Amino acid sequence: xxxxxxxxxxxxxxxxxxxxxxxxxxxxxxxxxxxxxxxxxxxxxxxxxxxxxxxxxxxxxxxxxxxxxxxxxxxxxxxxxxxxxxxxxxxxxxxxxxxxxxxxxxxxxxxxxxxxxxxxxxxxxxxxxxxxxxxxxxxxxxxxxxxxxxxxxxxxxxxxxxxxxxxxxxxxxxxxxxxxxxxxxxxxxxxxxxxxxxxxxxxxxxxxxxxxxxxxxxxxxxxxxxxxxxxxxxxxxxxxxxxxxxxxxxxxxxxxxxxxxxxxxxxxxxxxxxxxxxxxxxxxxxxxxxxxxxxxxxxxxxxxxxxxxxxxxxxxxxxxxxxxxxxxxxxxxxxxxxxxxxxxxx
Numbered sequence: 290x291x292x293x294x295x296x297x298x299x300x301x302x303x304x305x306x307x308x309x310x311x312x313x314x315x316x317x318x319x320x321x322x323x324x325x326x327x328x329x330x331x332x333x334x335x336x337x338x339x340x341x342x343x344x345x346x347x348x349x350x351x352x353x354x355x356x357x358x359x360x361x362x363x364x365x366x367x368x369x370x371x372x373x374x375x376x377x378x379x380x381x382x383x384x385x386x387x388x389x390x391x392x393x394x395x396x397x398x399x400x401x402x403x404x405x406x407x408x409x410x411x412x413x414x415x416x417x418x419x420x421x422x423x424x425x426x427x428x429x430x431x432x433x434x435x436x437x438x439x440x441x442x443x444x445x446x447x448x449x450x451x452x453x454x455x456x457x458x459x460x461x462x463x464x465x466x467x468x469x470x471x472x473x474x475x476x477x478x479x480x481x482x483x484x485x486x487x488x489x490x491x492x493x494x495x496x497x498x499x500x501x502x503x504x505x506x507x508x509x510x511x512x513x514x515x516x517x518x519x520x521x522x523x524x525x526x527x528x529x530x531x532x533x534x535x536x537x538x539x540x541x542x543x544x545x546x547x548x549x550x551x552x553x554x555x556x557x558x559x560x561x562x563x564x565x566x567x568x569x570x571x572x573x574x575x576x577x578x579x580x581x582x583x584x585x586x587x588x589x590x591x592x593x594x595x596x597x598x599x600x601x602x603x604x605x606x607x608x609x610x611x612x613x614x615x616x617x618x619x620x621x622x623x624x625x626x627x628x629x630x631x632x633x634x635x
Contacts, residue, residue, distance in 0.1 A: 290314050290606060293352035293376075295343050295367050296359030297321040297330040300381055303591045304356050305334045307598050314602055318350040343367055347374035354379060354605065360457030361468070365390040368405060372397045377404045377605060379598070382471035384618065386461060388626045395615045404611060406601060407618045409475035410594035411528070416541035416548040417476065418596075420532050423539070423550070424480075430535030435480040435515045437473050437530055440523040443502070448521075450497040462629045463491070464500040466519045472528075473506075473517040474624040475617075480532055482511035483620045487627040494522060506628055517628070544590070547573060 292308055294301055297319055308316045320340040321327035331339040340346035347355070347370060355371035357364055357380040365385045368378045372394065384407040385391045398405040411417065423429040443449040449456040449465035461467035477484070489506040493499070502521040508514060528543035537552035549572045588595040600612040 290353045290602060291317045291350065292354045292356065293318040293320070293346060293350055294356040294358060295320045295346075295371075296357065296363075297323075297326045298358060301330070301356070301358040303588065303594050304358060304379075304598070305330065305336075307588065307591075307595045308356075309334060310595075311599060311602050313606060317352055318346050320346045344370060347371060347376070352376050354602070357381065362386050362457060362460050365394065368394050369397060372401050372403050372405065375401065375403070377406070379406050379408065379601065381408050383407075383461065383467065383625070384471075384622065388622055391619070391622050395619060398615065404605070405615060405618065406611060406613050407471065407621070408594065408597065409471065409613060409617075409621070410591065410597050411472050411543050412475055412479055413593035413596040413600070413612070414541075414543050415546060415592065416539075416543060417479070417530065417593075419548060420530075420539045420541070421479070423537065424534065428552070429532075429537045429539075431512070432480050432532060432534050433513045434533040435477055435513065435531065436517075436533075437476045437515065438518040438520070438527075439469055439472065440520050440525070440527045440529075441469075442524065442526060443521045444495060444497050444499070450499055455498070459498065459500075463504070466491075466499075466501055466504050466521075467629065469519055470625045470628050471621060473519070474621045474628065476530060477508055477510065477515040477517060478617070478621050478624060481508075481513035481515055484508050484510045484515075484624040484627055487624065489628055489631070491630045501630070504628075508624070508627075549573065 290313055292314055294304060308314055316336050318338040319327055319330050319336050320343045322341055324341055327339040327341060338350060353376060355376040355378050357367045357378060359367060361383045364380050368380050371378045394405045443465050449458060456465060458465050458468035486509045487506055491501045492503045493501050495502055504519040506517045526544060530541045530543055532539045537550055539550050541548045604611045
């Protein structure tokens with residue numbers, strides 16, 4: 290299967306490194322508006338052809354799959370051209386600037402017999418996958434509620450608020466935080482299903498070029514409820530996922546490898562917190578060591594992206610159901626639309 294990539298920025302490096310490890314995948318071409326960037330990436334990852342014009346690349350290489358890893362506002366045009374060239378499209382989040390653009394892409398994908406897939410990489414981290422396995426086994430019980438909170442210093446050095454280097458995400462409704470809404474929505478969707486209603490609170494606590502730096506939301510969904518949030522002030526940086534079931538609870542930090550479960554125990558009820566605490570302490574110590582080690586080998590913090598790409602390419606090769614379907618992408622983005630600031634919705 291022949292793969293090509295448009296946009297040789299930071300996240301593209303993870304896509305390229307992963308593609309070079311996948312059996313049956315030929316990394317055929319890369320495109321970037323900067324000739325130096327495109328050529329350097331081609332040399333680093335052993336890519337035989339590089340381009341500065343994506344249409345020329347599509348016409349000459351005829352890839353089976355195109356990865357779109359450019360700033361969000363350019364995704365629609367690049368993805369549409371790739372679909373028209375007969376390629377499946379894997380696009381970084383947010384897939385498009387508007388829901389209407391996404392609907393147009395999914396309609397074109399259906400018409401051409403291709404797939405359009407948005408990258409929800411955190412779904413494929415070890416912790417969410419392990420929680421899902423517990424749910425599928427019946428041990429967890431039905432999920433009743435999920436909480437997802439990202440704490441990230443986007444106002445600090447190297448963040449989104451540098452006035453001398455405006456970040457592309459600032460053009461999105463909701464500003465920099467909108468860049469993270471697909472992560473929040475995709476996790477809520479996988480555990481409690483499509484949303485029915487959402488009540489949001491957007492605020493700005495510190496002076497900066499960002500329109501907002503705090504976000505909270507309560508979601509009523511088909512199978513339960515969710516509380517979603519983003520804080521640029523709460524520290525240290527963390528990505529907390531808490532899932533509550535009828536028989537068990539799970540807590541994970543997706544920026545690390547930390548995952549703990551708390552459920553029924555064959556001990557007297559007054560002793561359950563004691564044994565739960567012992568197990569939790571053991572799991573946290575193991576996770577701290579694993580987090581340190583993964584910084585020096587493999588995909589590191591991008592484990593979910595690598596797993597997502599591996600599963601997607603296997604499904605494409607086998608003609609099987611993709612790990613993220615177009616129905617999933619539409620449902621997640623309907624939730625994203627409901628999360629946006631009310632005054633910036635269509």
